Amino acid sequence: MNNQNxxxxxxxxGEIPPCPxxxxxxxxxxxxxxxxxxxxxxxxxxFVDALEQAGxxxxxxxxxxxxxxxxxxxxxxxxxxxxxVARSAxxxxxxxxxxxxxxxxxxxxxxxxTTEGESxxxxxxxLDMTGMSRVQHIDKKALTVRTEGGIFWHLLAEALRREGLDxxxxxxxxxxxxxGTLGVGGIDVNSSKSGCSADQAIALQVVTPTGEIVECSDxxxxxxxxxxxxxxxxxxxxxxxxLRIRPYTPLRMHYYYYASLRDAVEDLxxxxxxxxxxxxxxxxxxxxxxxxxxxxDSDEHEAEFLKHHRKTLRGYGELPFAIRTAIHYAxxxxxxxxxxxxxxxxxxxxxxxxxxxxxxxxxxxxxTVVFSRAVWKHWGGRQMVIPDxxxxxxxFVESVERGNAVCKKYFPHYTLYCxxxxxxxxxxxxxxxxxxxxxxxxxxxxCEFEPMIGDNSYSxxxxxxxxxxxxxxxxxxxxxxxxxxxxxxxxxxxxLGDEVVDKHLAMKRQADPAMILNRxxxx
Numbered sequence: 033m034n035n036q037n038x039x040x041x042x043x044x045x046g047e048i049p050p051c052p053x054x055x056x057x058x059x060x061x062x063x064x065x066x067x068x069x070x071x072x073x074x075x076x077x078x079f080v081d082a083l084e085q086a087g088x089x090x091x092x093x094x095x096x097x098x099x100x101x102x103x104x105x106x107x108x109x110x111x112x113x114x115x116x117v118a119r120s121a122x123x124x125x126x127x128x129x130x131x132x133x134x135x136x137x138x139x140x141x142x143x144x145x146t147t148e149g150e151s152x153x154x155x156x157x158x159l160d161m162t163g164m165s166r167v168q169h170i171d172k173k174a175l176t177v178r179t180e181g182g183i184f185w186h187l188l189a190e191a192l193r194r195e196g197l198d199x200x201x202x203x204x205x206x207x208x209x210x211x212g213t214l215g216v217g218g219i220d221v222n223s224s225k226s227g228c229s230a231d232q233a234i235a236l237q238v239v240t241p242t243g244e245i246v247e248c249s250d251x252x253x254x255x256x257x258x259x260x261x262x263x264x265x266x267x268x269x270x271x272x273x274x275l276r277i278r279p280y281t282p283l284r285m286h287y288y289y290y291a292s293l294r295d296a297v298e299d300l301x302x303x304x305x306x307x308x309x310x311x312x313x314x315x316x317x318x319x320x321x322x323x324x325x326x327x328x329d330s331d332e333h334e335a336e337f338l339k340h341h342r343k344t345l346r347g348y349g350e351l352p353f354a355i356r357t358a359i360h361y362a363x364x365x366x367x368x369x370x371x372x373x374x375x376x377x378x379x380x381x382x383x384x385x386x387x388x389x390x391x392x393x394x395x396x397x398x399x400t401v402v403f404s405r406a407v408w409k410h411w412g413g414r415q416m417v418i419p420d421x422x423x424x425x426x427x428f429v430e431s432v433e434r435g436n437a438v439c440k441k442y443f444p445h446y447t448l449y450c451x452x453x454x455x456x457x458x459x460x461x462x463x464x465x466x467x468x469x470x471x472x473x474x475x476x477x478x479c480e481f482e483p484m485i486g487d488n489s490y491s492x493x494x495x496x497x498x499x500x501x502x503x504x505x506x507x508x509x510x511x512x513x514x515x516x517x518x519x520x521x522x523x524x525x526x527x528l529g530d531e532v533v534d535k536h537l538a539m540k541r542q543a544d545p546a547m548i549l550n551r552x553x554x555x
Contacts, residue, residue: 067108067519068552071137071155076113079134083116086126090157091115100141100158106415107492108149108519112139112158118182119163121237121245121271128269128549129243131157135546140265142182142209147418148518150264150553151212161211164271167191176234177277181211181270189400198280201226206404211270215263217453217467217514219478221311221325221403224304224452230261231456237272241544245271250458259539261459262466264517265550266540281329282395283311285386288347290322291356293436295346297429297450299324304452304475308341309333314450317377319436320370321357322448327396373445381410411447413485417495419502419520420480422453422467423511428477434505435481442498445484452477465528465536465554467514478514503527517553524554 080090091097092114102109118124131138137156144151161182169178172195179188185199186206192198202208203218214236218229226232235249238260246268248257259267290296296314303309303326311327324347328334348356361371384406390397421431432450439446453476455468468476481502483490496519503523506513516524525533537555541547547555 067110067149068154070110071113073113073155075134076136079130079136080114082130082134083127086130088116088123088126088130091117097158100144100153100160103147103149103151104143104145104412104416105147105149106413107147107417107495108152110149110152110154112153113155115158115160117160117163118271121239124159124239124269124271125243125245127157127159127243128239128241131548132242132544132546135548137548137551139550139552140212140269142212143184143205143207145205145208145212146515146518147416148515148520150518150550152518154552156548159269161209161269168272170195170197170277172197175277175279176274178272178274179210180272181209181214183210184208185210185213186400186404192277193280193398193400196280197277200232200276200278201229203229204403205407206400207408210273210275212265214261214270214273215265217262219451219453219514221313221327221451224312224454224475225307225310227454227456227459230462231459232276233261233273234276235274236260236270238268239271240268241549258461259536259543261462262468264466264554266536266554267543269549282392282397283327283329283399284331284334284395285311285325285327286334287350288324288326288345289350289353290324290347291320291353291360292346293319293322293432293448294429296322296324297432299345299347300450300452301425301428301475301477302344303341304454306341308337312452314448316448317374318370318446319440319448321353321374321378370444381406384409411482411484413487415485415490415495416482417485417499418480418482418515419499420478420514421502421506421509421511422469422476422478422514423506423509424469424472425475425477427469427509427511428479431477431505431509431511432479435479435502438498438501438505439481439483441501442494443483443485445486447482447484449480449482450477465532467512467516469510469512470528470532471510480514521552521554 083090096115097112101111116127138159139153140159140161141151142161164180164182167179167188184207185202188210189199201220201223203213204220213229214233238246238248238256240246246253246256250257300312300314304312309326310329310333313325315325316322361367390402396402421435423431455472455474455476499520503520507526512527540555
């Protein structure tokens with residue numbers, strides 16, 4: 033590989049130093065990646081002076097910097113030297129040009145909802161994209177919206193709802209930023225029909241690592257578009273995006289309950305393949321109460337499902353499942369504590385999934401608010417780890433069952449979230465180095481394995497060991513991961529292979545000579 037031999041302080045730029053912690057440095061903890069080395073601030077003051085002369089404001093006060101020391105995971109901690117709040121593409125362009133010149137790392141951050149430290153800066157500049165949160169144009173005829181990349185999805189949804197419109201696919205937690213989501217994927221309960229959030233992007237305005245402002249799409253500057261979408265922030269900063277949208281519709285949700293993960297996952301795959309519903313997914317309380325969510329945009333589609341597809345499902349209605357579960361625990365009194373947990377969890381969670389003030393005639397009026405609030409309330413905490421596996425259809429059942437066994441090994445309480453992703457044939461080049469596994473055709477499936485940590489406190493080593501075992505399943509089965517990168521980037525080569533990673537690394541070095549943009553995420 034042709035690497036540029038630019039040296040500063042006897043170090044070769046573009047070469048990533050080896051992790052200082054060996055795999056066996058902590059006995060029994062096969063740690064794959066720790067917090068990276070902090071950038072030491074070479075030429076920092078000269079860089080700041082140049083930014084100020086160019087009219088770019090840098091926040092240096094400790095109370096401003098301290099806001100960004102960790103992400104939603106609460107496990108990775110770092111501290112930037114300074115913070116720049118994004119205001120325009122031209123401002124970011126100036127920042128990137130000077131960052132290349134002075135070799136200062138730049139870490140971008142939207143909602144900060146990463147869990148592996150991907151949006152945490154270990155020195156250098158933290159670029160806060162939330163300063164660019166304007167909706168620029170809604171085209172009701174073409175069903176598209178042009179928006180700035182730092183906007184949160186719930187704010188975009190509010191703007192669209194005023195016009196009787198809605199997004200096509202967005203992450204369940206709508207305090208994610210649009211630009212950040214397009215860079216990693218974005219999955220929802222309608223992804224099995226509409227694809228991931230990144231698939232909805234028609235065109236982007238991107239600031240490259242060297243500061244060019246480029247408009248790109250599948251027809252214009254195609255190579256850049258293919259790398260930025262699902263590119264984990266390596267090849268450019270998304271400052272504007274044109275997205276597909278749709279007319280707004282309320283939804284009607286049905287719940288089916290299972291005691292078998294295999295049955296639930298197989299039923300999920302079957303209804304996705306028949307396109308029998310508009311929304312689908314699996315949400316569990318351990319492997320004791322497994323819920324298949326099925327929802328519809330129209331009465332006609334719902335009636336068709338109930339007439340022709342409901343009878344094929346192996347799940348129970350709520351009352352029959354409750355009776356079955358009660359009998360199960362009555363015969364196992366030594367598991368009463370587990371039964372009480374399930375009952376309490378149901379009492380707390382279900383009212384928030386169908387709150388009365390967001391229901392009308394049995395339909396959910398605003399899933400945006402309902403799901404996003406429920407995610408933070410019932411799954412958030414001081415620490416949050418959500419390792420996942422993204423697989424082709426034929427490997428998904430085994431992935432979920434093996435991952436479930438790991439969850440049971442480490443935690444008394446946990447949840448699984450499973451969803452399908454309809455793949456777009458024309459977007460195949462975007463999927464090459466991403467959460468979409470290379471052997472997936474038509475659909476990919478993902479499962480998040482999330483311990484219910486609550487107010488408990490676990491050591492980083494225990495959580496790291498848990499994540500390693502989940503990711504090892506992916507390596508063994510030849511799958512991908514939705515949240516690869518950051519502290520878990522040591523798995524990228526193992527999962528995707530040297531050929532794919534080296535190809536993209538070569539493109540990264542060409543696009544980003546000083547290797548400064550989000551340099552601790554992937555390579």
